[in-house]
Amino acid sequence: MLTPIAYGLAIVLDLLVVVIGARFLLQPEAAATGYGVPARPGAYLTIKGVRDLSYGILGLALIAFVGPLAAAWFMLVVALNPLGDTLIVLRNGGTKAVAFGIHFATAVLVLVSAGLLFAVR
Template sequence: MLITAYVLAIVLDVFVLFIGVRFLLAPQAAAAGYGVPAKKEGDAAYLTVKGLRDSGYGILGLALLAFAGAHAEAWFMLVAALLPLGDTAIVLRNGGTKATAFGIHFATAVIVLISAALLFAA
């Protein structure tokens, strides 16, 4: 179970890092994938903030796992699950589809909570 907990945590952290880098390098495509397409003009700050936020959380998660261990990573995952829950609401409130809101963001929150539970049990 320890290996599963660590692998899932690493995959989630790397995935969030990838999403952040994508927002920095291909912001329009990343925003469309998020579920709320960005305006061609005027959304540069939103896209950059999203990219930095996600990149930072991915790096923080990896650092916690490497240097503080499973218990610290579990607390991080528990708190970090609030972000995709918030993303679910953002997509729904801004004209995104329910499929994107629940199939991507809400599902991500559930997986992050599963990761937290596995890490607490490890």
């Protein structure tokens, strides 16, 4: 029972990161607004899009081709991204609701996913 939940959560999270990355590439201003801090169009938004898109694809590849242990370590490490995003939003005038309700909550969910993947290895 735990294995499908662990894999399912990891796959959903990786797909969401792919969608976020694609949104930053296709609709950068709207994606930046959703991120929680204002941003001017330009390289920053494209960089974030490529970063998120590649992290999501890498997470899916690890699940598909390597297994739960590698995917668990990956999730543990990439949890630093939404934790950092929390601080970025707070330090740059974003709301606490966005910082904690989106970014910090995402970090917690990614850490839960890592824990589940470690449990099924």
